[in-house]
Amino acid sequence: MEQYNKLNNIKDDTMSLKTVNFYYFSGTGNTFLVAKKMEATFSRNGVKVNLYRIEDSKPDDINLEHAIGLGFPIAEFSTYDFVWNFVKSLPEAKGTNVFMVATFGGISGGVVGSMSEILKNKGYTPIGAEEIVMPPNIFYVQDEKTCSVKIEKGIKKAEEYAMDLMSGKSRWDSASVFSDMAYYISTACLKLTEMSINQKLIHLKTDIEKCTKCGICIKLCPVGNICVKNEYPEHGFECRYCLRCTSFCPAKAISCPINYKGKTYRAVKARELVK
Numbered sequence: 049m050e051q052y053n054k055l056n057n058i059k060d061d062t063m064s065l066k067t068v069n070f071y072y073f074s075g076t077g078n079t080f081l082v083a084k085k086m087e088a089t090f091s092r093n094g095v096k097v098n099l100y101r102i103e104d105s106k107p108d109d110i111n112l113e114h115a116i117g118l119g120f121p122i123a124e125f126s127t128y129d130f131v132w133n134f135v136k137s138l139p140e141a142k143g144t145n146v147f148m149v150a151t152f153g154g155i156s157g158g159v160v161g162s163m164s165e166i167l168k169n170k171g172y173t174p175i176g177a178e179e180i181v182m183p184p185n186i187f188y189v190q191d192e193k194t195c196s197v198k199i200e201k202g203i204k205k206a207e208e209y210a211m212d213l214m215s216g217k218s219r220w221d222s223a224s225v226f227s228d229m230a231y232y233i234s235t236a237c238l239k240l241t242e243m244s245i246n247q248k249l250i251h252l253k254t255d256i257e258k259c260t261k262c263g264i265c266i267k268l269c270p271v272g273n274i275c276v277k278n279e280y281p282e283h284g285f286e287c288r289y290c291l292r293c294t295s296f297c298p299a300k301a302i303s304c305p306i307n308y309k310g311k312t313y314r315a316v317k318a319r320e321l322v323k
């Protein structure tokens with residue numbers, strides 16, 4: 049009966065959510081899986097979805113007549129600067145609906161309130177924000193079984209969230225003193241990472257003994273931080289630590305110095321994230 053009512057609600061309310069342009073970034077595949085599940089749920093209920101990678105998208109090209117979805121991972125209680133820059137560069141709107149979904153390992157705080165304020169000030173209507181627990185891809189990568197249970201739960205939550213967005217049940221809270229504080233703390237953490245990379249403390253590098261020169265890491269890097277030098281990939285100092293290169297290198301030639309025992313995580317195949 050509950051399901052029946054849910055579906056009835058959806059029918060009445062999809063009027064306001066006919067088409068969604070969904071912009072996402074995913075380092076190691078978790079956010080990609082969530083975005084794909086939401087896309088499938090929307091489509092099943094008659095809502096058209098266009099999925100776009102944030103790293104390939106220009107905010108100026110955005111169609112403000114359709115609802116906008118934003119998907120990204122939590123990084124250092126916040127998210128990557130290129131995701132913030134994308135959101136901050138969105139054009140001024142007159143009430144365009146927008147929702148966000150973030151995936152994370154379990155501790156967040158610096159995004160939901162602050163992003164809602166930015167979007168409201170630009171004239172958008174924030175209709176929903178959800179943070180979905182998925183396997184952590186950093187520090188301590190869990191065993192396969194634990195990861196697949198978490199993925200299953202996360203995907204289910206993504207489906208429920210899409211249903212809530214369609215039925216008008218979802219919410220996106222405004223910034224509070226706590227979220228403002230969390231935003232400033234996370235901005236400081238991101239700065240610290242940048243400094244650590246610059247100081248070569250956590251710099252990623254290629255082991256040329258293992259590298260097969262396949263070039264996948266270069267294609268995957270969202271910020272063009274890897275170039276070829278003396279035939280082998282070399283990391284620059286613009287790294288944002290999304291972990292794509294180290295996670296998807298088929299030869300395991302890029303070690304991850306901050307992960308426990310260097311173990312890497314990926315939720316999908318590299319081809320799903322490559323341009």
Ligand SMILES: Cc1cc2nc3c(=O)[nH]c(=O)nc-3n(C[C@H](O)[C@H](O)[C@H](O)COP(=O)(O)O)c2cc1C
Binds near residue numbers: 076077155182186
């Ligand atoms: C640099 C970095 C920082 C992270 N910081 C956090 C964090 O502050 N809190 C958290 O719960 N998870 C954190 N994570 C874990 C990711 O948010 C999580 O695994 C996410 O689902 C990865 O999504 P993706 O596969 O789409 O990149 C971090 C991951 C990375 C790579």
Ligand code: SF4
Binds near residue numbers: 264265281296298
């Ligand atoms: S993905 Fe790995 S093997 Fe391929 S070029 Fe990069 S470092 Fe070398």
Ligand code: SF4
Binds near residue numbers: 269270
């Ligand atoms: S160098 Fe690797 S970890 Fe750094 S931004 Fe590029 S793909 Fe991500």
